[in-house]
Amino acid sequence: MIQSLLALALVAVTSGWLGVRALRLLRRGGACSGCALAPLRPRGRN
């Protein structure tokens, strides 16, 4: 019973957090993992 409640609480908090992130993505644009993973830093080559 306690395990079920804790699991549900964790799911609720995580959903809220993901929702906030999604809203922020829509408002400000976002980036995926690759941004910081860029194999080439293409600055200033043009």
Next chain:
Amino acid sequence: MTVAAPPALRTVALVGNPNTGKSTLFNRLSGLRQRVGNYPGVTVERRVGRAHLADGEEVRVIDLPGMRSLAPRSPDERIAVDVLLGRRADTPAPDAAVVILNALHLEIGLYLLLEVRELGVPVVACLNISDEAERAGITIDREALSREMGVPVVRTVATRGEGMDELKAEIARATLLPRVPPVPLPEPLHGMCDRLRGAWPGTPGDAEIADALIEGPEADGIPDGVREALRKERGIETGGRLRDLVVGARRRRIAEICGLAIRRAPPDPRRDWTRRLDRTFTHPVAGYAIFLAVMALVFVAMFWLAQFPMDWIKSGIAALQRGVVAGFGPGDLSSLLSDGVLEGVGAVVVFLPQIALLFIFLGILEDTGYLSRAVLLLDRPMAAAGLSGRGFVPLLGSMACAVPGVMGTRVIPDVRERLVTIFVAPLMTCSARLPVYSCLIGVVILAAPWVQALVLLGLYVLGAGSAFTLAWVLRRARRRPARTDFLVELPPYRWPTWRTTGIQLWQRVRAFLRRAGTVILGIMVLLWFLEHHPRSADPARQLEESYAGRAGKIVEPALKPLGHNWKTGIGILTAFFSAREVYVGTMGTVYGVEGAADDPTELKARMQAERDPATGRPHWTLAAGLSLMIFFVYAMLCSSTVVTVFRESGSWRWALLQLGVMTGLAWVAAFAVYRAASAAGWGA
């Protein structure tokens, strides 16, 4: 009692042309005491670090984007100029600037040095790559250079840390000097700039206004509101005369200084390795063959070497899962942590060694100078596709992630060409596809690592080839674009520096782990809920009757012709709403639900063991695996990219059209491959 406030941290900006070893010098100065981010509102990388000078004082070091002059032509050059002039609220005005010069091409760098010095900020000139210049027979008289330029000149070899103590001592001295008033432009330019400043939005520097006066009101990048004022102010003056007043005068001065400070020995043909290697590496036929061979070797080494650390990570995760189940006992929380979080996040994290190895190899190739040759080679097929050189960098950047790639298209002045580049950028193989390809290749390509590596290379080539082909189709309807100048500097070949590669690798690994530990973890928690609710009376049908299973069943009819069922449907849906690599995590939890909580079988074996309930045949056949890989080559399974395309193109129409075209293309291509592979007997 009063306590004296600590002295404010002084700031030093590193300025230089691209390829002067600026970032290596920055890493030398700041070591791991650095933060990499973006300047707010733009995609220009912001690197700030801290360095300890000889006297123990700590200074803030800003590594500015490479630029050719103070007249900005691109967003990153504009940021660099703004920081240097102290016009950005988010970055403190520098107390001193270190201008990094490539000793091999001193004439080019001196132009920027002259401009920065005229700003009035204390300057230290840094003659970097001096060892290669000396080997090439170039002798630079530092005293003469220092005397003529009026700034201290330090000899450095940043890759080996030579000259760093002297550089730090000169930085310490320079940061104590006061700024002096900027050197005014010659008349009549000075007066013209003063009068135009009021009409200009923001606070432009003299160099920027002077550049506009020289280039004329029709040039790119001039704010529309000032074109008329510019035309009026310019009057009868011609760009040529104004250019001569500033640019010509600086060039003459540089020629004079170079005559005094540079001595060149006649070149020794025996040592001219770079030229000889270039003849082979950029050869129109052999060059491409070598490029493909190098990339194939990289992928083979990646697959082969990564096996060992991947096994360690797998056993580590399995041990953690056993620990969780033993510690919490059976129940929802232990199921959430073991089958949801550890299974899902673990399925993605297990590919970290492959990603890390790929970046190590690419870092080495970049450091040795080979990658610049590869860039030159790829410019040819791009030109054939009707894309100009300016589109190259965004497409190359998309091989890491389409989001910065799409944002990077801002450097393309032609609107239509920019939209086409945005359209095809997500087809380049991004790093989020790598875990998906690796997972599927592991499941269906039951062959030696070199065969698996070749399949992976094929997927990369297919992605790039499709992007170029689609660009060609889209551009064919219109006139060919005017070719914009595309300048690739070909640095001499050199040994890679482990320090630079190591620091870059650490930053990338950290970013990957951070993402796995935040967004992917969050999605896995949510997915666990959707896979375990509502509760089914029959545990064997839990997944199928869950919310996730029902969602998967909705898209199943579209996936059936491609050889896939509702389980892949769940993966594609989660990947669509987040990002591609989440597919692998989803498969981890989907196949985890059906196994026992402490089942030690790895994901690959569980996927291979799946049988079609109707026929009893294996589900993951070669045909099914290939069709899904092809689907991932074309499908736009990344919500971040969709939002970014909307923001960059300014309309949902373009973003949704792209989504529709890519999804359609993905379905048709996957269907064709599945049918062809099944006909070839690979469907059993």
